[in-house]
Amino acid sequence: MNSVNIANELKDLLSGPNVHVQLSVPRLVEEATSRGEAVLTREGAVRAETGKYTGRSPKDKYMVEEETSKDKIDWGNVNRPISSEIFENLYAKVINYLKEKDALYVFKGFAGADPESRLAIQTINEYAWHNLFAHQLFIRPNAEELASHEAEFTVVYAPTFQADPAVDGTDSETFIIVSMEKKIILIGGTEYAGEMKKSIFSIMNYILPEKGILPMHCSANVGKEDDVTLFFGLSGTGKTTLSADEDRKLIGDDEHGWSDNGVFNIEGGCYAKTINLSRKNEPQIYDAIRFGSVLENVVVDPETRIPDYDDSSLTENTRAAYPIQAIDNIVDPSVAGHPKTIVFLTADAFGVLPPISKLTKEQAMYHFLSGYTSKLAGTERGVTSPEATFSTCFGSPFLPLPATVYAEMLGKKIDEHGVQVFLVNTGWTGGEYGVGSRMKLSYTRSMVRAGIKGELNNVPTEKESVFGFEIPTEVPGVPTEVLNPRNAWADKDAYDKKAKELAESFQQNFKKFGSVAPEISVQGGPVQNN
Structure with a gap:
């Protein structure tokens, strides 16, 4: 045929x-x-169940x-x-x-x-x-x-x-x-x-x-000064939460392109996770689920037709699909200028990475190719302790071309438009999972907002010894003792050991790019011999 x-x-x-x-x-x-x-829910959303497959089937x-x-x-x-x-x-x-x-x-x-x-x-x-x-x-x-x-x-x-x-x-x-x-x-x-x-x-x-045009698996918003910010991050890192800001308009929540004209949304809607959804914590998503929205695998009371977003008996991967116009604070049409700031989000369960650090272009390309976060115990069958996980370009299942194609395009655009890139750890501080504590969301919000507003451009920094990051020594509204992760650990030797282990995980993962991106590995990766 x-x-x-x-x-x-x-x-x-x-x-x-x-x-x-x-x-x-x-x-x-x-x-x-x-x-x-x-079936219809009380609010008029259409609720469907997907049977055997409640997520993508990559195999x-x-x-x-x-x-x-x-x-x-x-x-x-x-x-x-x-x-x-x-x-x-x-x-x-x-x-x-x-x-x-x-x-x-x-x-x-x-x-x-x-x-x-x-x-x-x-x-x-x-x-x-x-x-x-x-x-x-x-x-x-x-x-x-x-x-x-x-x-x-x-x-x-x-x-x-x-x-x-x-x-x-x-x-x-x-x-x-x-x-x-x-x-x-x-x-x-x-x-x-x-x-x-x-x-x-x-x-x-x-x-x-x-x-x-660089395609990107990220959310994007824009401020009153037309300052565009991109948020990259895997599930559980806070991408949706941090990109939803009442002082900034949403361009899109998941997929974007970056052309010579600026950033544009690839989609006309949102596909949001709804597990444990509440109006208090995520009002934009909660209120967007109305007549014509689609709910996937959300448990609904057969009589009242009220969704139970806390019920994961069908799947943890419950979802809602709705047009972006269901959210009030948006850019319509979903196009904007060139980004001034890029934020890579990670939830490091090992408590090693700084809560915020400035990246060079080479470090940005390295961490873009790495796409790191942690899997926590209980999130997947067989995961009994935190594990490092890597998803190339924060979206490896969707990349038909070699990953370095996208990384090189990113590096070029960072140079062309003078973009500041931050790595933000929304994970653990003061120790690994089970010992330390999760970084306070209020601190993370303060750090991200300071980065976007340019308040960190001229503050003093100190170089982190394992990954070579530049760590701001002061951020408005954030205690200085949490900014350098080693200082937050009571047992400094334990921190050094864990940091070395994580660096080795990065280096092992990056071997697949070593032959095609050797300079990125040397200039952007963990400091050698650590």
Whole structure:
């Protein structure tokens, strides 16, 4: 099956009498509830359960090995190759399967808020609630844009179609297959809607660098002086909490591009974790969950239809999807100027890293490639004590190209725009997990705000001996004794030992980049012989 046939099959599918294109939010809510896919909560959100898969299925994700892209892709555990033949056979089966359905739902929209670089996309969904999810997460076109919309990439999503591994060449019944050449994302065997979001992000991570645009897994906000700040950080580091600031407007909470014009949101909505959600702690997210929002795997009382955000019996990974316009303090459209500040967030359970430190460009590139935080005991099966974990560029599952491509682009932009980069540890101080204590959120907020406002530009610093960081010796509103982590430990020898262990973990992880980024390793990594 060649590309022409792929296009013809798609056109044939979309011409069927069962196809509903660009339904409104109320219509999609009606479809999802009347068909038994979901229920309404008290606030009018649509709540769906995703069954077996309550998160992404990275071991079932593939990229088609094609002449036009195979030499660019960083093949490995993240980007697993699959043949064109397997893809085309599965594609034909899925198309025929969907033709027999009594209803299909199509959303047409965009990825990328910057009109100069946005990607026209469409999703074809078996489930109405999946189509509602796409409507809320991606950028919605106005009437004029919709009239001229021609999709450059199409998501074909058949959650109830299951592959036969023995026949179809997959590892399980589930598959997420990306064909860069045919511009198709084929998803089946999983009901987890987040597969759509992250597949499109992976596409943008492939396309944008070719246009000189750095794609980033980060949140972004902007102050009254048009001062843009980016927040990078893995789950549990405080990215959502710290980027939500009443004095600053949110550009976006998860995915951005950085072009020659500035920063733009890749999405039109937010996909927020809701476990233990409360209005007191996260009012913006709590109040955004209203009519038309989508809740995934949140337990809801069958009578009152009140969500119980503290109930993790279905999964810890409960989620809410809503348009960014559901938040009051935003930039709309989601575009802004060049960043003045970048914040890398880590929750170091070993109590080694400073609560805030200034990074050189080389250190920024090193820690961008490292993407470090800690896993805590009990967060995953088999984790009995804190473990160092690394996710390249703070988003390794979504990087089709070699990681150094993104790091080099970051370094170039830091130079071009004179960006100050901070590493902020929201983890432990005065000892490792179980001995020390978590850094107070009020202190972290004060440090981040001081960094953003430029209040740390000219304060005295001292060099940390293991990683070579420049640590500010004073920050307004923060006790000086917590700024240098070694000073916060009662047992200085224990600190030195733990710091050396963590540095060795960084060095071991960075070996995979050593041959392609030796200068970054030497100039940006831990001080040698420590």
